[in-house]
Amino acid sequence: MLEELRIRDLGVITDAILPLGPGLSVVTGETGAGKTMVVTAVGLLLGARSDAGAVRSGAKSASAEAVLKLDAGHAAIARAREAGAEIEEFDGGAELLLARSVGADGRSRAYVGGRAAPVGVLAEIGETLVVVHGQSDQIRLKSPVAQRGALDKFAGDSLAKTLATYQELYAHWHASQGELDALRSAARERLREAESLQAALAEIDGVDPQPGEDEALKAEAVKLANVEELRIAASTAHQALIAEDFGEDADATTLVDAAKRTLEHVAEHDEELGSAAARLAEVGFLLNDIATELASYQAALDTEGPERLAEIEDRRAVLAKLVRKYAPSIDEVLVWAEQARARYDELQDDSTRIEALDAEVTRAEAGLRKQAAAISKARTKAAKDLSARVSAELTALAMADATLVINVEPTEQLGPFGADEISFLLQPHSGAPARPLGKGASGGELSRVMLAIEVVLAAVDPVPTFVFDEVDAGVGGRAAVEIGRRLAMLARHVQVLVVTHLPQVAAFANQHIRVTKTSVRGADGATATGFTSSDVQLLDEAERVRELARMLAGQEDSESAQAHAQELLDDAKLLPQI
Numbered sequence: 001m002l003e004e005l006r007i008r009d010l011g012v013i014t015d016a017i018l019p020l021g022p023g024l025s026v027v028t029g030e031t032g033a034g035k036t037m038v039v040t041a042v043g044l045l046l047g048a049r050s051d052a053g054a055v056r057s058g059a060k061s062a063s064a065e066a067v068l069k070l071d072a073g074h075a076a077i078a079r080a081r082e083a084g085a086e087i088e089e090f091d092g093g094a095e096l097l098l099a100r101s102v103g104a105d106g107r108s109r110a111y112v113g114g115r116a117a118p119v120g121v122l123a124e125i126g127e128t129l130v131v132v133h134g135q136s137d138q139i140r141l142k143s144p145v146a147q148r149g150a151l152d153k154f155a156g157d158s159l160a161k162t163l164a165t166y167q168e169l170y171a172h173w174h175a176s177q178g179e180l181d182a183l184r185s186a187a188r189e190r191l192r193e194a195e196s197l198q199a200a201l202a203e204i205d206g207v208d209p210q211p212g213e214d215e216a217l218k219a220e221a222v223k224l225a226n227v228e229e230l231r232i233a234a235s236t237a238h239q240a241l242i243a244e245d246f247g248e249d250a251d252a253t254t255l256v257d258a259a260k261r262t263l264e265h266v267a268e269h270d271e272e273l274g275s276a277a278a279r280l281a282e283v284g285f286l287l288n289d290i291a292t293e294l295a296s297y298q299a300a301l302d303t304e305g306p307e308r309l310a311e312i313e314d315r316r317a318v319l320a321k322l323v324r325k326y327a328p329s330i331d332e333v334l335v336w337a338e339q340a341r342a343r344y345d346e347l348q349d350d351s352t353r354i355e356a357l358d359a360e361v362t363r364a365e366a367g368l369r370k371q372a373a374a375i376s377k378a379r380t381k382a383a384k385d386l387s388a389r390v391s392a393e394l395t396a397l398a399m400a401d402a403t404l405v406i407n408v409e410p411t412e413q414l415g416p417f418g419a420d421e422i423s424f425l426l427q428p429h430s431g432a433p434a435r436p437l438g439k440g441a442s443g444g445e446l447s448r449v450m451l452a453i454e455v456v457l458a459a460v461d462p463v464p465t466f467v468f469d470e471v472d473a474g475v476g477g478r479a480a481v482e483i484g485r486r487l488a489m490l491a492r493h494v495q496v497l498v499v500t501h502l503p504q505v506a507a508f509a510n511q512h513i514r515v516t517k518t519s520v521r522g523a524d525g526a527t528a529t530g531f532t533s534s535d536v537q538l539l540d541e542a543e544r545v546r547e548l549a550r551m552l553a554g555q556e557d558s559e560s561a562q563a564h565a566q567e568l569l570d571d572a573k574l575l576p577q578i
Contacts (some may be wrong), residue, residue, distance in 0.1 A: 001021075001022060001068065001070075001494075001495040002020045002066055002067075002068055002130070002465050002495060003019075003020060003064050003068060003069050003095075003462050004017060004018065004019055004020060004023075004066065004067040004072065005017070005018040005020060005038070005041060005042070005065070006018075006063075006064070006065040006066075007037060007038070007041045007063075007064055007536075008062060008063045008064075008066065009055060009056035009059035009061065009062045009063070009295070010037050010040060010041055010054055010055070010056065010062040010063070011034050011036075011037040011054055011056065011062075012032075012034040012037070012056070012517060013034045013037050013056070013536070014056065015066065016535065016536035017517075017536065017540075018038065018536055019068045019511075019538050020030065020494070020495070020497065021495075021510065021511050022491075022494045022495055022512070022513065023488075023491045023492075023495070023496070023497065023509075023510030024487055024488050024491035024508055024509050024510050024511075025496065025497045025498070025510065025511040025512075026492075026496075026497075026498045026499075026500050026505065026511070026513065027213040027497070027498070027499045027500070027510040027513045027515060028499075028501065028505045028506050028512070028513070028514055028515070028547060028551060029084060029484075029498060029514055029516060029517070030516075030517060031342070031501075032286065032517060033336065034515050035499045035515050036056075037200035037501065037546050038497070039132060039467060039469045039499055039535065040054060040131060040146070040498060040526045042065035042066075042132060042467050042497075043062075043132060044064045044100040044102065045064050045066050045098050045099075045100055045122060046064075046121050046123060046126030046127070046130055046132065047110070047120060047121075047122040047123025047124075047126055047335075050098065050100075050102040050106070050108040051102070052102065052103065052104055052105065052106040054102065054258075055102060055103070055104045058568060059104065060103065060104055061100065061101050061102060061103045061104060062102050062249055063101040063102070064099070064100050065097065065098070065099040065100075066097070066098045066099075067095060067096075067097055067268055068095070068096045068097075068098065068129060068464075069093055069094070069095055069096075069465070070094055070095075070096060070129075071092070071093060071094070072089055072092055072093060072094045074094070074128070075087055075128050076096065076125045076128045076129050077094050077096060077268070078196070079121070079124055079125050079128075080112050080113050080125060083112050083113070083115065083117045083121045084112075084113075084115045084117070085097075085112045085113020085114065085115055085117075086114050086115065087113055088159070089271070089528070095136070096113060096125075097111070097113055097114060098111070098112060098122060098125070098126075099111040100119075100122065100246065102272055110122045112125065113493075119223055126218065128463070129463070129464050129465060129498055130463065130464070130465040131250055131454075131463045131465070131466050132466075132467045132469070132471070133446075133447045133450045133451070133466070133468050133471065134452075137528040139423060141437060141450075141453065142437060144421070144422060146272055147406075147423065147424045148417060148420070148422045148424050149455055151379060151382055151383060151386065151406065151408075151422055152379070152382075152417075152454075153457070153460045154385075154386050154456075154457060154460050155208055155378055155379060155381075156380050156382075156460070158252050158378060159375065159378040159379065159382065159521075161416065161444065162371060162374050162375055162378060163417065163418070165371060165377060166368065166371040166372065166375060166418060167416060167417075169364060169367055169368055169371060170368060170414065172364055173361065173364035173365060173368055173414075176357055176360050176361050177361050178357060179357055180354065180357040180358060180361055181568070183354050183357070184354065185354060186208045186495075190347050190487070191347075193343075193347060194344060194347040197340050197341075197343060197344040197347070199342060200326065200337075200340060200342065201337060201340055201341060203222070203322070203325075204322060204326070204333065205286075205337075206336045207318055207319065209319055209330045209333060210321060210330075211330070211331055211334060212330070212331065213319065214316065214319045214320075214323070214329065214330040215330075217312050217315055217316050217319070218316065218498065219372060221309065221312045221313060231298060234294045234297050234298050235294075235298060237290075237294055238291055238294040238295055239251065240252055241253055241287050241288075241290060241291040242287075242288075242291045249457060253284060253287050253288060253291065256280055256284050256287060256459060259280055260277050260280040260281055260284060263276055263280065263317060264277045265442065277418060277425075296491060315453035322415075322505050323351075332548065346525065353424075355515060366413070368414055369414070369419070370434075371418075372410070372414060372418045372419040372420075373410070375418040375419075375420065376408060376410045376418065376419070376420050378406045379389075379408045379418075379420055379422070383406035383407075383408050383422075384406075386404075386406060386456060386457075387403070387404050387405060387406045388561055389456045390404040390453050391403045391404050392454045393451075393452035393455055393456060393486065394448070394452050396448065396479075396486070397448045397451065397452060397475070397482055397483055397486065398474075398475045398479030398482075398483075399428075399448060399449070401428065401429035402426060402427065402428050402429065402445075403426075403428055403430075403433040403434075404424065404425070404426060404427075404449070404452070404453070405424075405425040405426070405427050406422070406424055407421075407422065407425065407442075407561075408420050408421075408422055408427070409421045409422075409423075419452035423436065424436070424437050425437070426443075426449055437449065437450075445474075447468055447469070447470055447471035447473070448471055448483065451468060451471055451483070451486060451487065451490070452467075452468060452486070454483075454490055455489055455490050457488075458493040458494060459493060460492050462496060462506065463494060464494060465494065465495040465496075466490065466494055466495070466496045466497070467496075467497045467498075468496070468497070468498045468499070468501070469498075469499045471498060471500070472500050472501065472502045472505050475502075476502065476504075477504075480502045481504045481506035481571075482506055483502070483505055484502070484505040484506075484507060484508040485503075485508060487505065488508040488572075491510070501551065501564065502551070503548045503551040503552050503568055504568060506544075506547070506548060507548060507553065507565075507568040507569050507571070507572040508572045509544075511538060512539045512543075512544045512547065513536060513538055513539070514535070514536070514537050514543070514547050515535070515536055516535045516536075518535065528548050541569075544565075544569065545562050545565045545566055545569070546562065546565075547565075548564075548565030548568055548569070549561035549562045549564070549565040551565075552564055552565060552568075
C-alpha cells in the first residue's frame with residue numbers, strides 16, 4: 001500500500017507530505033486548493049504523460065515521490081529488482097520508493113528504488129499497485145482482456161479448474177496444429193528435397209565406393225605410372241642379392257655365405273667369431289627372403305600393364321565426381337550418404353506423420369470445444385450474477401436506472417482462454433442502448449460505475465490501492481452517504497484514496513487530509529504580483545469536525561454546523577455494513 005506521498009512544486013502545492021494508511025483516506029479542501037494535484041502526482045508515479053504546465057510557476061521542476069510497503073513476493077518488487085532498484089526488506093515485507101520529476105522544460109525523469117529507470121518501468125510497476133478512477137483517466141477494465149480476467153476471477157475455482165484443463169489441452173492442440181501446418185506448407189519443398197536425396201543416393205550406390213578407396217587407387221596409379229623404373233630397380237636389387245647369370249661379380253648372398261663358412265672353420269677357437277658366424281647365417285636367410293619377394297614383385301609388375309592403369313584412372317574419375325558433388329573425400333562421401341539416407345527415410349514418413357497429426361488435431365479440437373462450451377456456460381452464469389450485483393450497487397449510488405450488461409458471446413475461434421468474446425457495457429437507463437464502459441457516461445458517473453464494480457470484485461480481484469476522483473460528482477443526500485459507505489466497504493479489502501467535496505463521503509474516512517490554499521499579495525499589494533501555495537495537513541478528530549462543518553455550511557466555527565458534522569461522523573460509525 002501507499003504509506004507516504006510527497007509532492008513538490010506541482011500546481012499550487014509547494015511542498016506537501018501525505019501520510020497515508022490502510023483503509024479509506026479522503027482529501028478535501030476548497031475548490032482550487034490543489035486537491036486534484038494529489039491525483040496528478042499519483043498519475044505521474046504510474047507513468048502518466050508529463051505536462052510542463054503542471055510545474056509550479058517559478059520552479060525549475062515538479063516532483064512526486066511515494067513510499068510503498070508490499071509483500072516481499074509481490075510482482076512489483078520482482079519487476080523493480082529487474083530494473084536495478086534497491087529494496088529494503090523487513091519481517092517478510094519490502095519497502096519500495098518510486099519517484100518522478102518533471103522539468104519546466106518538459107523533460108521527465110523516473111526513479112525506482114533510488115535508481116534511474118525508464119518511465120515505462122514505472123507504468124509496469126504501477127499497474128499492479130494502484131488503480132486511478134477519475135474523469136480523465138483510463139478505466140481499469142476498459143480492455144476485453146481485463147474484463148475477461150475480472151469475470152473469470154469472479155467466477156471462482158470451478159471455472160479456474162475447467163480453464164486449467166482447457167489450457168493444457170489447448171497447448172497440445174496448438175503445438176500439433178503448428179506441426180501439421182508446417183508439414184503441409186512445406187510438403188512441396190520436402191518432396192523436392194526427397195527427390196534430390198534419392199537421386200544422390202542412387203548415384204552413390206551405383207558407384208559403390210569403399211572406405212579409403214580413393215587413396216588406395218591413387219597409390220596404385222602412382223605405382224603403375226612408374227612401372228618400368230620399379231621393374232629395373234627390383235631386378236637390379238635381385239641380381240645384387242642372387243646373381244643368376246654367374247658373372248664375375250659375386251652377389252651378396254654368395255659373399256655373406258662365404259664369410260659365414262670362413263668364420264665357422266675357426267669358431268671353435270673363439271666364441272666371438274662363432275657368434276658372428278651365427279648372425280651371418282641369419283643375414284643369409286633374410287637376404288634369401290628378400291630376393292624371393294623381389295622376384296615375386298617383378299612377376300606381378302609384368303601382369304599389371306597399361307590396361308590396369310587405365311582401369312584405375314577410370315575408377316578414380318568416377319570417385320572424383322562424387323567427391324566434387326558431395327564431400328572432400330570418399331570417406332566423407334560415405335558419411336554424407338548415411339546422413340542423407342536417414343533424412344530421406346524421415347521425409348518418406350511425412351505422409352504417415354501428417355495423417356497421425358491430422359487425427360490428433362481433430363481429436364484435440366473436439367475436446368477443446370467441449371471444454372470451451374463448459375467455460376462459456378460458467379462465464380455466462382458468473383456474468384449474470386456479477387451484472388446483478390453491480391446493478392444493485394448502481395441503484396444505491398444514485399444511478400437507479402443504470403444496468404451493467406456483461407455479454408459472453410461464444411465464437412468459433414479457439415483461443416488460449418476459450419472461445420468467448422466478453423464485453424462490459426453500461427445501459428444508462430431502460431430502453432437506452434448499452435454502450436462500452438467509458439462511453440456515454442460523465443466522469444462522475446463513470447467513477448461511480450467503477451466504484452460499484454470494484455466493490456463487487458474487491459474480494460476476488462484486488463489491487464493494493466485505489467484512487468477515486470470525482471466519484472461523488474453530481475450527487476448528494478442519501479446517495480452521497482451510500483457512496484461513502486461503499487468506499488468504506490471497498491477499503492476493508494484494499495487501500496482507498498478519495499478526493500471528495502462531500503462531507504457525507506469524508507465522514508467514513510480512516511484518515512482525513514485537508515488541502516489549504518494560501519494567497520500572498522505582492523509588494524505592490526496586488527495578487528497578480530504575489531503567489532499562491534497550498535498546504536496539506538492530516539486532521540485529528542477535532543479538526544475533522546471543523547472541516548466537515550466547513551464542507552456542510554461553509555462555517556467551520558458554527559456550533560450548529562459542527563454538531564451536524566459530529567452527527568455525520570457518528571452515523572458513519574453506526575451505519576450497518578453492506
